[in-house]
Amino acid sequence: MSPSVIPHSIFLDTNVFLDFLLRREGELAAGILLRLGQDGLLRICLSSLTVANLSYVLRKVKTPAQLNELFRLFLRHYVIVPVGSMDVYHTVKGGYPDFEDALQLSCSRGENCEALITRNKVHFEPYSDIPVYTAEEFLRKLGYEHLTHF
Numbered sequence: 001m002s003p004s005v006i007p008h009s010i011f012l013d014t015n016v017f018l019d020f021l022l023r024r025e026g027e028l029a030a031g032i033l034l035r036l037g038q039d040g041l042l043r044i045c046l047s048s049l050t051v052a053n054l055s056y057v058l059r060k061v062k063t064p065a066q067l068n069e070l071f072r073l074f075l076r077h078y079v080i081v082p083v084g085s086m087d088v089y090h091t092v093k094g095g096y097p098d099f100e101d102a103l104q105l106s107c108s109r110g111e112n113c114e115a116l117i118t119r120n121k122v123h124f125e126p127y128s129d130i131p132v133y134t135a136e137e138f139l140r141k142l143g144y145e146h147l148t149h150f
Helices: 013-021 026-040 049-060 064-077 084-094 098-111 135-141
Strands: 009-011 043-047 079-081 113-116
Touching: 009 013, 009 098, 013 026, 013 049, 026 043, 026 064, 026 113, 026 135, 043 049, 043 098, 049 064, 049 079, 049 098, 079 098, 084 098, 113 135
Parallel strands: 009 043, 009 113, 043 079
Antiparallel strands: none
């Protein structure tokens, strides 16, 4: 697939990072996306809320030094979008059923992302004005259809 077809900027939901970091289902596809971001082939965005969520969840399996190194890597290779008062305002005003997911969606909009990647599409699709994909679906869209097992 030609680079002009690849979305320039994608937003990754917290669960995509957790899939990779905790070696859950979807680990391979998440890892490929993260590598594409590290290599500068995709602009990967995540919210500051994701950083806080990851810190909370991973504190049981990683040391503070390991978490700091992980977040240094994020700062080097990805765009960390702050959650601001307008994101909270739009989330409250929108009456979304899942507050945290709505904050993520608001951050993706604020950063003009062209796609949102998540394992939990049903929480985003009814409310999203940008395409929502699983990591596997997005990689297939990029031309990785030869990978049959992610």
